[in-house]
Amino acid sequence: MKLTIGRAAAAPRSPGRGSARGGSARGGSTGHAATGHGSPRRGRRLAPATAIAAAAVATLVAAGCSSSGASSSATGTTSSSSPAGGKANLTFWTWVPNMDKVVAIWNKAHPGIQVQVQVQAGGDAELTKLLTAAKAGNPPDLAQVEYQVLPTLVSNNYLANIASSASSLKGDFPAGNWNQVTLGSDAVYAIPQDAAPMALFYRADMFTKYGLTVPTTWAEFAADAAKLHKQAPGVYLGSFSTVDPGEFAGLTQQAGAQWWSASGNTWTVSIDSAASQKVASYWQSLVSSGGVDNQPQWTAAWNKGMNNGKYIAWVSDIWAPGDFPSSAPSGAGKWVMTQLPQWSAGQNVVGNWGGSSTAVMAASKNQQPAAQFAAWLNTDPAATAALVSDGGIYPADIAAEAALSTPPAYFSNQPGFWALGKKYAGQAATVTWGPDVNVAYSEFTTAFGGAAASKGSFLSPLTAVQSAVVTDMKKNGFTVQAG
Amino acid sequence: MRQPRKRTAPRLAPYAFVTPAVVLYALVLLIPIGYTLYLSLEKSQVSGLGLGLGGRRQVFAGLSNYDSALTDAAFLSSLLRVVVYSLILVPVMLGLALVFALLLDARRVRFQRFARLSIFLPYAVPIVIASLLWGFLYLPAVSPFPVILGKVGLSMPDLFAPRAAVLSVANIGVWGGTGFNMIVMYTALRAVPSELSEAARIDGASQLQVALRVKIPMIAPALVLTGVFSLIATLQVFNEPQTLRPLTNTISPVWMPLMRVYDLAFTDNNPYGAAALSVVIAAMLFAGSYALLRASTKRVFQGR
Numbered sequence: 001m002k003l004t005i006g007r008a009a010a011a012p013r014s015p016g017r018g019s020a021r022g023g024s025a026r027g028g029s030t031g032h033a034a035t036g037h038g039s040p041r042r043g044r045r046l047a048p049a050t051a052i053a054a055a056a057v058a059t060l061v062a063a064g065c066s067s068s069g070a071s072s073s074a075t076g077t078t079s080s081s082s083p084a085g086g087k088a089n090l091t092f093w094t095w096v097p098n099m100d101k102v103v104a105i106w107n108k109a110h111p112g113i114q115v116q117v118q119v120q121a122g123g124d125a126e127l128t129k130l131l132t133a134a135k136a137g138n139p140p141d142l143a144q145v146e147y148q149v150l151p152t153l154v155s156n157n158y159l160a161n162i163a164s165s166a167s168s169l170k171g172d173f174p175a176g177n178w179n180q181v182t183l184g185s186d187a188v189y190a191i192p193q194d195a196a197p198m199a200l201f202y203r204a205d206m207f208t209k210y211g212l213t214v215p216t217t218w219a220e221f222a223a224d225a226a227k228l229h230k231q232a233p234g235v236y237l238g239s240f241s242t243v244d245p246g247e248f249a250g251l252t253q254q255a256g257a258q259w260w261s262a263s264g265n266t267w268t269v270s271i272d273s274a275a276s277q278k279v280a281s282y283w284q285s286l287v288s289s290g291g292v293d294n295q296p297q298w299t300a301a302w303n304k305g306m307n308n309g310k311y312i313a314w315v316s317d318i319w320a321p322g323d324f325p326s327s328a329p330s331g332a333g334k335w336v337m338t339q340l341p342q343w344s345a346g347q348n349v350v351g352n353w354g355g356s357s358t359a360v361m362a363a364s365k366n367q368q369p370a371a372q373f374a375a376w377l378n379t380d381p382a383a384t385a386a387l388v389s390d391g392g393i394y395p396a397d398i399a400a401e402a403a404l405s406t407p408p409a410y411f412s413n414q415p416g417f418w419a420l421g422k423k424y425a426g427q428a429a430t431v432t433w434g435p436d437v438n439v440a441y442s443e444f445t446t447a448f449g450g451a452a453a454s455k456g457s458f459l460s461p462l463t464a465v466q467s468a469v470v471t472d473m474k475k476n477g478f479t480v481q482a483g
Numbered sequence: 484m485r486q487p488r489k490r491t492a493p494r495l496a497p498y499a500f501v502t503p504a505v506v507l508y509a510l511v512l513l514i515p516i517g518y519t520l521y522l523s524l525e526k527s528q529v530s531g532l533g534l535g536l537g538g539r540r541q542v543f544a545g546l547s548n549y550d551s552a553l554t555d556a557a558f559l560s561s562l563l564r565v566v567v568y569s570l571i572l573v574p575v576m577l578g579l580a581l582v583f584a585l586l587l588d589a590r591r592v593r594f595q596r597f598a599r600l601s602i603f604l605p606y607a608v609p610i611v612i613a614s615l616l617w618g619f620l621y622l623p624a625v626s627p628f629p630v631i632l633g634k635v636g637l638s639m640p641d642l643f644a645p646r647a648a649v650l651s652v653a654n655i656g657v658w659g660g661t662g663f664n665m666i667v668m669y670t671a672l673r674a675v676p677s678e679l680s681e682a683a684r685i686d687g688a689s690q691l692q693v694a695l696r697v698k699i700p701m702i703a704p705a706l707v708l709t710g711v712f713s714l715i716a717t718l719q720v721f722n723e724p725q726t727l728r729p730l731t732n733t734i735s736p737v738w739m740p741l742m743r744v745y746d747l748a749f750t751d752n753n754p755y756g757a758a759a760l761s762v763v764i765a766a767m768l769f770a771g772s773y774a775l776l777r778a779s780t781k782r783v784f785q786g787r
Contacts, residue, residue, distance in 0.1 A: 128749040135754070152752065155533040183534055242732045265531045299730050301624035310624075435533050442750045446557065446735035453645050453733040472751065475551070476539075477529040 088113045088366040090373060093130065094144035095120045097322070098390035105382055106373060113369040115142070123149075123354065127438065134158040134363065141364040142374060145190055146356045147180040148246065148433045153359070154189055155435040160360040162371040163188040172379050176430050177396045181357050184432075189359060191374045192396035193387070196355030197424035198250050198317050201324075204336045206312040210235075214338055218282060221341045225291025228312075237313040239293035239302065240283050242448040245441035247315065248283075250351030252276040253429040255343055260434030261483070267434060267473060270483035272466035277459060278343075284451075284458035294452040303327045315340070317353040318421050321408035322392030333413045337420060339427075350427045355396070394421060401425070436472050443468040522758035523548050548759035557737040558760060564649060565739050569717040572653040572660075577709060579657065580664035585694050587665075588672040599669070603662035610659065614726035617655045622730060643731035652734075655723050664709045671705035672698060707779040715772050721745070740764055 092103065092115050100117045107114050120126035123146045133139040134156065145153060153159050166188045170178055177192040200221075202214065210228055215221035225237045241247065249259065257275035261268045270276075286292040293311070295302060305311045306328040314320070314335075324335060340350045358374040360367050377383050384400035387393050392408070395401050407417035414420075434440075447461030466482065473480040526544035533539060552558060583602055587595060605613065620626045621642040629639045642651045675698055683693045699706075721741040728734045736750065737743040744764070748757035 124750075131752045132749060151534065155529065155538055156752070157539065185534070243729060262532055267532065294732060296729060296732055299622070300619060301622045301730070304624045435529075436751075439751050442736055442746055446737050449732040449735045450645065453643070453731070472753075476527055476533070478533055479531075 087111075088369040090115045090142055090364075090366055090370050091118055091140040092116065092142040092144075092373075093118050093120050093126055093140045095122045095126060096144060096387070096391040096393060101390050102377065102383055102386040105386060106376060110373075113366075113373060115373055120144070123356065124441075127152075130158075131156070131438075134361065137363055139361040139363050141361060141366055141370045143359050143361060144193070144356050145359040146246075146354055147177075147192075147352075147431075148249070148354075148437045150181065150189055150357070150359070151183060151433050151435045152438055154183060158362055159189045160362045160364065160367045160371075161187040161189065162191075162360050162367065162374070165368065165371045166191060166375055169375060169379060172398060173396050174398065174425070176428060177355075179430070180355075180433070190357035191359075191378045192355075192357050193378050194319065194355050194393040195396045195401075195425045195428065196317050196319060196352050196394070197421070197428040198247075198254070198315065198340045198351045198353050199320070199337050199420075199424055200340050201314045201316055201320055201335050201337050203309065203312040203331065203334050205334050206235075206309055210312075215341045216339070217345050218341045218343055222282070222286060222291070224313075225286055226289065229289065229291045233290065234310065236293040236305075236311055237286075237291055238311050238315055239295050239297060239305075240287050240452060241295070241297040241302075242445055242452050243296040243298070244353075245444035246353050248279070248444065248448070250317075250353040251283075251315070252279045253351035253431055254340065254349050255279050256429075258432060259440070260432050262432065265479050267478055267480045268483040269434065269466060269470050269473070269480060271440065271469060272462050273483065276462055280458035280462050287452060287458075288455045294455065298327075307331060318394045318424060319354065319392065321410050321417075324410045332410045335411070336414060337411065337417060339420075339424065348427045349429055350424050352428050352431060394425070434469070434473075435478070436469060436476075439472045440465055440469045519758045519761060522755050523762050526755045527753075544755065548756050549763065551756060552760040552763050555743070555760070558740060558743050561737055561740045561743050565718055565720060568649050568653055568720060568739075569714060571650065572656045572717050573710065573713045575653070576657045576660045577664055577706070577713060579661045580668055580709070581699075581706070583661070583665045584668035584672055585698065587669055588698070589690055589694075599666070603666055605659050605661070606663040608659065610655075610722040611726050613655055613659050614723045617651070617658070618727045618730045621651055643733045645733050648731070648733045652720070652723050652727065656717065656720070660713065664713070667709055668702060668705055671702040675701045707776075711772055711775050711779070714775070715768060718768060718771075 090113065092099075094117060099119075103115045103117050118140060120129070123144075126144065127146075127149050130139060130143055130145075130153070134153075139158065145159075150159070163186060167186075169191065173192045174195065177195060181190040181192055182188055200215070207214065210231055212224045212228060213220065215224055221237065228235055228237060252259070252275055255275040255278055257270065257273050257279075259269065259271045259276075261270070283292070287294050293305075295305075302311070303326075306314070307330055316323075320337075324331065328335070339348075342349065358377055360370040360374060364370055377387075378395075379397050379399075381400065381403065384395045384397050385403065388395060388400070388404065395404075401422060404418040404421070407414055411417045443465045444461075447464040448458065450456070451458055451461045470480055470482055524544055524546070525541050526548065528540050528542045529538055530540075531538060587599055608616075620628065623629050623639050623641075626639070632639050641647065679697050679701070680693045683697050688696065719741055720739050724734050724738050725742060725745075728736065728738070736746045740760075741764070744757050744760050747753050747760060
C-alpha cells in the first residue's frame with residue numbers, strides 16, 4: 001500500500017517541474033496523479049516503454065542539433081576575406097521598416113552577393129539577441145547597431161574592423177557621426193546610417209486653443225506646462241517615459257553632460273553630473289506638478305493620447321515622422337516640428353536620441369562583401385533615397401542629406417521640414433559612449449521607473465545609475481573614476 | 484557456448500534500455516547544470532580601455548559572483564516582492580479552486596459540465612495573451628472599466644500604482660490557475676467513496692459539515708500537492724510581469740527574481756552573474772520545496 005502512495009506522490013513531479021519552469025502560476029501538473037488513480041494497471045505498465053522510445057528519438061534529434069551547431073560555430077570563427085565559390089549569402093539583422101525593399105535593389109545588381117534581411121523588433125531587442133548570438137559564435141553577417149552600443153560590442157570583440165575598405169568614406173559623413181563608428185581610433189567598426197538630432201513636436205491647433213506660445217527655452221516649456229495644467233488637468237505637454245533612457249541621455253547631452261570620457265587607459269563616468277542633475281530636477285518638477293504625464297511611451301494608451309489630444313507636445317527626434325502615422329493617424333497636418341527648447345535663450349544646441357549604423361560582425365566569414373554592402377547601403381544615392389522614402393530614416397551621408405526635398409507626407413503642412421532637420425543636425429552635441437551603456441540604460445529604467453510612478457525625487461535614481469555603471473565597470477576590470 | 488550467451492543477454496538488456504534516457508538526461512540536464520556552475524565561477528576581465536583586440540578575457544572569479552548575487556539590492560527586493568506575491572496568489576487561487584470543486588461535487592448543481600468547463604477555460608489561454616488582455620483592462624485609457632464605473636459615479640483606481648501592481652499581477656495568476664487546480668481537486672473528490680458522505684448524511688451532518696469533516700480531509704494529499712507545485716510555480720513568475728512591463732513605469736526590468744536573472748544575462752551581458760544567481764535561486768527553491776514536501780508528506784500520508 002505504501003508503495004502505491006509513494007508512486008502517486010512522485011509521478012507528477014516531472015511534469016510539474018516542466019510547467020514550473022515556464023514561470024506560470026498554474027500550480028504544477030498534478031493531473032497525472034489524479035487521473036492515474038482511475039486508470040488500470042496494465043495501461044500504466046506500457047507507459048515506460050513508450051517513454052524510452054520517445055527518449056531515443058529525442059536523443060537522436062539532440063545529437064543532430066549539437067553537431068550542426070558545433071560545425072557552424074567552428075567555421076564562424078575563421079574570417080576569410082572572399083566568399084568561397086564566388087557567391088556570398090549574407091544575413092542582415094535590422095529593424096528599419098521596408099529594409100527588404102532597399103536590399104532588393106542591391107540583390108538585383110549583385111547576383112554574387114545576396115543579402116537576406118532578418119527583421120528585428122527594435123534596437124534593444126536586437127542588441128539582446130546579438131550579444132547572445134555573438135557569444136555563441138553564431139551571429140549574422142551584418143547588423144543594424146545603434147551608436148551608443150558600438151563600444152559595448154567592440155569591447156567584446158564582436159565587430160569586424162573594416163577600415164581597409166571603409167576608411168575612404170570618412171569624407172562622406174559629418175565628423176561627429178564618423179567619430180562614433182571609429183571610437184576615435186584608426187579602426188572603422190561600422191558605417192553610419194542615420195543622424196538623430198532631437199526636436200520638439202507640438203499640436204499647432206491645440207496650442208492655439210489653449211493660448212500657448214511655442215516654447216524656445218525650457219523655462220517657457222515649463223510655463224506652458226503650468227498654464228496648460230491649470231486650464232485642462234487631463235491634457236499634458238507629453239510624458240516623461242522611463243522606458244526610453246536614450247531620450248533622457250539626449251536631453252542631458254544638450255545640457256552639456258558627457259556620461260563617459262576616456263583618457264589614457266582610464267574611463268571617467270560622469271552620469272551623476274551637475275548637468276544631468278539639472279535635467280533630472282527639471283523633469284521631476286514637471287511630473288510632480290502634473291504638467292507632464294508619467295506614463296511610458298509606445299503603449300496603446302500613449303498612442304491613444306497622441307491621437308486624441310491628451311498629449312499635445314512630444315520631445316522627440318528627427319525620426320519621429322516614421323512613428324506619427326501609426327501613433328497618431330488623425331493628427332496629420334496638425335503636428336509641427338520645432339527646435340528643441342534651449343536652456344538659455346539664443347543657444348543652439350540639441351541632443352541625440354538613437355541613430356544607428358551598419359556593422360559587420362567579426363564572426364562573419366564574408367567580411368569583405370559584407371563591408372561592400374554596408375558601404376553601398378549608406379552612401380549610394382539609390383540606396384539612401386530608398387532608405388529615406390521607405391525606411392523613414394534621416395541619412396547621415398552628407399550628399400543624401402543635401403538631396404532631401406519633399407517633406408514627409410505626415411508633415412506636408414511644413415514645406416521646410418528637411419531644412420529644419422539639416423539645421424538641427426548641425427547643432428547636435430558631440431558624444432562619447434562608454435563600454436556598458438546597456439547597464440546604464442537598464443538601471444535607468446529600473447530606478448527612474450519607480451521614481452516616476454511614485455512622483456518621487458529624480459536625483460537619487462540618477463545616483464543609482466552612476467553607481468551601477470561604475471560598479472559594473474570596476475567588476476569587469478576597467479580602470480574607472482567617477483567624475 | 485550456448486549457455487553463457489543466454490546469461491549475458493538479460494544482463495545487458497536493461498542497460499540498453501536505460502541508455503537513451505541516461506544520455507538524454509545528461510545532455511539536457513546534467514551538462515547544462517554543470518556548465519552553469521562553471522560559468523558562475525568565471526568572470527570577464529578587461530585590460531586598458533577594453534576597446535582593442537583581445538581587450539577582454541574570461542578568468543576565474545572564485546565565489547565573487549555569488550557574493551554579488553547575495554548582496555544584490557535589486558535581487559533582494561525582488562525576492563521580497565515575490566514572497567508577497569506568492570502569499571497573496573496561492574491561498575486565493577487554491578481557496579477558490581477548493582470552493583468551486585466542492586460546489587461542483589455537491590449533489591444538486593445544474594449546468595455542472597458547463598460550469599466546470601467555463602471555470603477551466605482561462606487555463607487554456609496562453610499566459611502572454613492573458614497578461615496582455617488584463618494589461619489592457621488595467622490601463623484606464625483603453626479599458627472599459629472607467630466608463631462603467633463612471634456611470635455609477637466612481638473613478639477607477641490606478642491598478643499599476645507601486646503597491647497595487649503586485650495585486651494586479653497576482654489577479655492574472657488567480658484567473659489563469661484556479662480552473663486547473665479546481666479540476667485536480669474535483670477529480671480527487673470524485674475518487675472519495677460516496678458511502679462515506681452518505682453515512683455522514685444519515686448521521687445528520689449538513690452539506691457544509693460533510694465538506695469540512697469528510698471530503699477535505701480525504702483529499703488532503705491533492706491539496707498538499709497543488710499547494711507545493713503552486714508555490715514553486717509562483718516563485719518563478721516571469722511571463723506575466725515581463726509582458727506587462729512595457730505598459731507601466733511601475734514594473735521594472737528586475738521586478739521579480741527571474742527577471743533579474745534575465746536582465747543580468749541578456750541586458751547587462753553578464754552571463755556569469757546570471758549563472759550564479761540562477762544557482763542561488765535553484766538552491767533556495769529546491770531546499771524550500773523539499774522541506775515543504777517532506778513536512779507535509781509525513782503529516783498527510785502517514786497511516787495510509
